[in-house]
Amino acid sequence: MSPSRPDPSQGDTEPPAGSAGDDRPRVRRRRVSMADVARLAGVSAQTVSRVSTGHPGVVASTREQVIAAMRQLGYRPNSAARALKYGEFRTIGVITFTLSTTGNSRTVEAIATHAAAEGYVITLIPVAAPTQDRVLGAFTRLGELAVDAVIVIMEVHLLDASTIVLPPGVHVVVVDSDAGQRYRVVDTNQADGTRQAVRHLLDLGHRTVWHVAGPPESYAAERRAAAWRATLVDAGRDVPPLRRGDWSAGTGYRIGLELAEEPDCTAVFVANDQMALGVLRAMHERGRVVPRDVSVVGFDDIAEAGSFIPPLTTVHQDFAEVGRHCVEAALLQVRTGTTQTGTTLVPTHLVVRASTAAPPQTHRPAPPP
Known part of the structure; x- marks a missing residue:
């Protein structure tokens, strides 16, 4: 004789919360906080913040300990909350027309490397054709993505056009341009x-x-x-x-x-x-x-x-020096809240x-x- 099955009508079983016909309120899981990670790792919340932003000034063993706690708790840094607290997104936008040329690809690589060393990431926006509308569209897109500064790698004179109006509050550094009277420019000599x-x-x-x-x-x-x-x-x-x-x-x-x-x-x-x-x-x-x-x-x-x-x-x-100067110039404007102009020339040699x-x-x- 087969065992009898419980009869749902008798209340012996209970549908899981959230299933069809269930009127019970859903239980929302509390978001893991930076303080939770700090307690588990046995460090301060400031140390967790430094690890989450990639800050270089953390001992390797401590960094591994914090990362292990993050993984165990499923912690993900909230970039929007961090931006509200500290007034920055720790993101640098990069606009480029092409990555096929040696100068552009190596400059982007250098920018990403030096940005990471400062605890920043880059958001790359390629522009399919060097027109004023597309350049303005790229700036608008970066504004929507919330960046602290923009580095523009361009080989044309579009930034000299009066029709290009940049989003307010975005700090700009330009590579390979003659726009030094309007923006901060970094180039090789x-x-x-x-x-x-x-x-x-x-x-x-x-x-x-x-x-x-x-x-x-x-x-x-x-x-x-x-x-x-x-x-x-x-x-x-x-x-x-x-x-x-x-x-x-x-x-x-x-x-x-x-x-x-x-x-x-x-x-x-x-x-x-x-x-x-x-x-x-x-x-x-x-x-x-x-x-x-x-x-x-x-x-x-x-x-x-x-x-x-x-x-x-x-x-x-x-190109490594060009990338370093770009990041330094961008972050200087971010940290001082100023808009700078002028041109920095990196030496060349035969x-x-x-x-x-x-x-x-x-x-x-x-x-x-």
């Missing part, structure tokens, strides 16, 4: 790096230096092109026709094929290392040996530059490798007497 590259080639004995520039809407490309031209003019040298690419190795290759047909082209300064790679390939395919026949200098000093054939002479940009040498004629033996 690209003009000086260009002068070093061109002077290096002239000092080797080249009569002049040809240039493969970046796109005209890029402020960095324009500064490098202007410094190239000025250095040649100051040295009393002819200025060859400017060639323009789009930062890619493909356009460097196309322009390199054209330059290989120029018999007077013995030295080329290229506005970035990717295009320089294309120029090296084009010269090789046309039988012009680098650096015996043509010297090539790039810009950026990407990690692979020393592995090109031949290893590339290039201008080194310290790294000489095997892609540059004296021009061809100096390799030839002197004619017999």
Whole structure:
């Protein structure tokens, strides 16, 4: 005989709270607080706060102890409550047009690293096309996400437009722009790096230096092109026709094929290392040996530059320093409640490798007497 089943109508069973037909009030679980974590971990609430914000000034063993307590209790920091209490969200917004270029991707990486060291996180907003409407939309979006400051990585002149109105109270730092009179700008000293590259080639004995520039809407490309031209003019040298690419190795290759047909082209300064790679390939395919026949200098000093054939002479940009200065400039404005302007330039320097040498004629033996 099978055991009898309880009859619900007799009240022997009770449906769980919240099930259909249950009129009992739901019991809301109390949110775990920072004080709960502090009690379990045996530390102060301030220590828990430091651990939850990623503050570096906590002993490793104590940090592990607090994190274990957080996990055991299921504690999650309430960023909104923290913002109300301390007046900040500990978040930095980053607007960028592309992550495909070396400078942008390495700058974003550096910003994230230095922000984390200060107990901040970043919110990245990519802008699909560099238009005023899209830039303004990105600022509006960051305002909705509640950030303390915004770092803008842009290669165009949009921030100079009077139609761009930024949300009130948001502190701004701009990378790679000429907006220093309106915002705080951080950049590498690209003009000086260009002068070093061109002077290096002239000092080797080249009569002049040809240039493969970046796109005209890029402020960095324009500064490098202007410094190239000025250095040649100051040295009393002819200025060859400017060639323009789009930062890619493909356009460097196309322009390199054209330059290989120029018999007077013995030295080329290229506005970035990717295009320089294309120029090296084009010269090789046309039988012009680098650096015996043509010297090539790039810009950026990407990690692979020393592995090109031949290893590339290039201008080194310290993107880690750019990121550090950006975060410091943003947090200074946040902590002081001030709006700052002006430009900080991070030094550049030339790294000489095997892609540059004296021009061809100096390799030839002197004619017999």
